[in-house]
Amino acid sequence: MGDHGGPAHGLAARVRRVEALLERRGLVGAAELDRALEAYLARATPANGARLVARAWLDEGFRSRLLADAGAALPELGLSTGGGIAEQRLKVVANTEDTHNVIVCTLCSCYPVALLGPSPTWYKSESYRSRVVRDPRGVLREFGFALDQDVEITVWDATAESRYMVLPRRPAGTGDLGEAGLAALVTRNGLIGVAPV
Amino acid sequence: MAERFRPGDRVLTSPADPAHHTRLPRYARGAAGTVVEVEGRYPLPDDRSRGLPAEAEPVYAVRFPAAGLFGAGDHQVVLALWESYLRLEGRSGRG
Amino acid sequence: MSRINDVGGMDGFPPVEQEAGEPPFHADWEAHVFAINRALIGQGVYNLDEFRDAIERMPPQEYLAASYYERWFHAITTLLVDKGVLTAQEVSGG
Numbered sequence: 403m404g405d406h407g408g409p410a411h412g413l414a415a416r417v418r419r420v421e422a423l424l425e426r427r428g429l430v431g432a433a434e435l436d437r438a439l440e441a442y443l444a445r446a447t448p449a450n451g452a453r454l455v456a457r458a459w460l461d462e463g464f465r466s467r468l469l470a471d472a473g474a475a476l477p478e479l480g481l482s483t484g485g486g487i488a489e490q491r492l493k494v495v496a497n498t499e500d501t502h503n504v505i506v507c508t509l510c511s512c513y514p515v516a517l518l519g520p521s522p523t524w525y526k527s528e529s530y531r532s533r534v535v536r537d538p539r540g541v542l543r544e545f546g547f548a549l550d551q552d553v554e555i556t557v558w559d560a561t562a563e564s565r566y567m568v569l570p571r572r573p574a575g576t577g578d579l580g581e582a583g584l585a586a587l588v589t590r591n592g593l594i595g596v597a598p599v
Numbered sequence: 600m601a602e603r604f605r606p607g608d609r610v611l612t613s614p615a616d617p618a619h620h621t622r623l624p625r626y627a628r629g630a631a632g633t634v635v636e637v638e639g640r641y642p643l644p645d646d647r648s649r650g651l652p653a654e655a656e657p658v659y660a661v662r663f664p665a666a667g668l669f670g671a672g673d674h675q676v677v678l679a680l681w682e683s684y685l686r687l688e689g690r691s692g693r694g
Numbered sequence: 695m696s697r698i699n700d701v702g703g704m705d706g707f708p709p710v711e712q713e714a715g716e717p718p719f720h721a722d723w724e725a726h727v728f729a730i731n732r733a734l735i736g737q738g739v740y741n742l743d744e745f746r747d748a749i750e751r752m753p754p755q756e757y758l759a760a761s762y763y764e765r766w767f768h769a770i771t772t773l774l775v776d777k778g779v780l781t782a783q784e785v786s787g788g
Contacts (some may be wrong), residue, residue, distance in 0.1 A: 414723040416786070417767060420774070421726055423784055430733040438732035439725055443718060487735055487742055491639055493660075508624050508702030510746055511762070520718035526762050529710045532701040535626065535676050536669050544710050555674040559702065561622045562658045562679030564638045618695055620747035625696050626703035648743035669703055 441485040442520060450481050451517040451567055452588035454494070456581045459572040468494050468569070483516045483565065490514065495558060496569040497595075502553050503568045504542070504595030506534045507560040514565035518593055525594065535559060545596040568592065570599040602657045603682055608634045609689040610661060612680065620648035623684045626668055627676070631688060635660040635677060643681050657682045698754035724763040731770055740773045748772045 424430045457479060458465035468475040472492040476482055483490040492514060495503040507513065511526040524530055534541045538555045542548070549555070558566040570592040576584060591597035604610060614629035622644050638660050642653035661680050665672030701707075719725040735742060748769035749757070757765065771785035 413764065413767065414721065417723040417726050417730075420771065420780070420785055421730055423780055424730065424734075424774075427779065429737055429739065429779070430730055434733050434736075435726070435729035438729040442728065487732065493638070506702075508626070509622060509699055510749070522712065522716055523762065524710050524712050527707075527710065528701050528704075528758070529707040532704040532707050533710070535702045536665070536672065536705075538674050541710065545712075556662070557674060557676045559624065559676060559678045561624065562638060562681065563641050564658075564660070564679050616696055620743060620750060624702045625700045644743040644746070647741055648747040650744070 442515065445485055446515045446517075447519040448517070448588075448590040448593060449585070450519075451514070451590075451593045452585040453479055453581075454481070454517065454567075455569055455588045455593070456584035458494075458569055459584055460581055465496075465569075469496055472567075481517070483514065485516055488563075490516075491564045492517070493558075493564045493566050494569050495556070495566055497571045499571075500553060502549055502555050502595065503558060503566075504534060504538050504555060505558045505560065505566040505568060506531055508532070508535055509559075509561060512560035512565060514567050517567055518590055522590070542596060545591065547597055568595040570597075573599055602637055602659075604634050604637075604657075604659055604685065604687060605690075606634050606636050607691065608687060609691075610634055610659075610685045611688045612661075613684050613686075617645065619645055621645050621684075623680060624678070627663065627678055627680075630663055630668055632661040632663040632667075632678075635662050638679055641681070643683055645683070659685065661685070697750040698752070698757045699750045719763075727763045727767045727770065731766055734770065734773075739777060739779060744773060745769050748776075 421430065454468060458468050464475065464478065472494045476492065483492050497503055508531045511521060513521040513525060515521065535557050538557050539549060560566055570588065573587060576587065587599055589597055589599065592599040610632055612623060612627055612630050638658045640655040640657050642655050646653035658679055658681050660677050662675050662677045665674045665676055668676060731745065734740060735745065749765050752765065752768055760768065774780040774785055775782050
């Protein structure tokens with residue numbers, strides 16, 4: 403998939419060549435490369451963020467702890483923000499009746515990968531990064547999400563070491579669902595804030 | 600070194616347009632905001648990116664009304680900003 | 695001076711486009727670029743701030759035309775040459 407011919411085609415060869423040179427210099431090894439990918443792909447998934455949300459919806463005490471100090475609350479579910487280059491500080495921000503949160507990294511692409519999995523291309527795009535800080539309501543409309551005019555939006559720009567995740571509001575009519583059923587309602591877009599859940 | 604700012608403080612961001620790497624976006628230069636909380640202490644990226652020694656310094660979540668940043672908008676923007684990017688504009692309550 | 699990556703509030707970009715069921719990497723070489731970067735930072739060849747700086751120093755037209763992992767590879771090769779790990783010829787495939 404992806405580009406056939408053109409710059410990307412020559413690029414694949416250049417990447418292979420640089421990797422081979424680095425291996426010869428002892429700076430990268432095959433096992434190490436595999437480990438980096440495994441942490442990124444296998445252990446990082448939006449199912450992690452969804453579990454946090456479902457638990458917070460069911461357990462008021464957990465919700466308070468998660469909002470007060472997410473890093474301390476994560477281990478309760480066997481989760482962490484590790485697995486990346488450095489352990490990140492997680493900040494969970496809750497949507498309420500009056501406030502809606504949405505996250506971005508205008509300068510590059512910072513994102514809580516451990517809890518949301520690899521970021522989508524649109525999150526990293528100039529289109530999203532340029533527009534969501536200036537017109538978040540318009541961007542939400544681009545995602546088909548018409549937020550009530552009375553609800554105030556806060557945009558969180560991940561300019562430092564903190565990574566932000568949204569705690570969406572629990573949808574109505576979900577009183578019968580258990581933790582797994584609730585977690586299944588939560589989408590990556592909801593955790594970013596461009597969807598209601 | 601103790602934090603210079605506390606939650607609730609009104610701060611102004613630097614107006615500078617540095618030649619080096621920085622994590623204060625252009626849209627938030629010379630802007631007035633309110634400190635939400637201390638996020639932690641981290642070395643300044645402006646220095647780390649240039650191979651300069653960088654001690655950890657406080658980073659603050661600072662909330663800005665969009666109208667102050669862009670001239671329009673009814674939303675808020677929170678940025679995580681190193682202490683070096685900020686100066687105190689005002690503090691309310693007991694000092 | 696203001697760099698091309700600093701796009702918050704900038705006008706004129708096209709509508710946001712979502713790709714349904716998008717994989718983390720669209721080609722094998724992207725995964726390798728990702729992993730190489732992790733390894734080099736882990737080895738202390740350069741740090742994350744230097745890496746971001748190298749991306750930001752791309753000429754604006756190149757930055758905007760490049761895909762996400764093309765930018766990463768540009769930064770990696772820039773730093774490998776800057777740090778004297780590889781030569782310009784070695785990273786260019788010449």
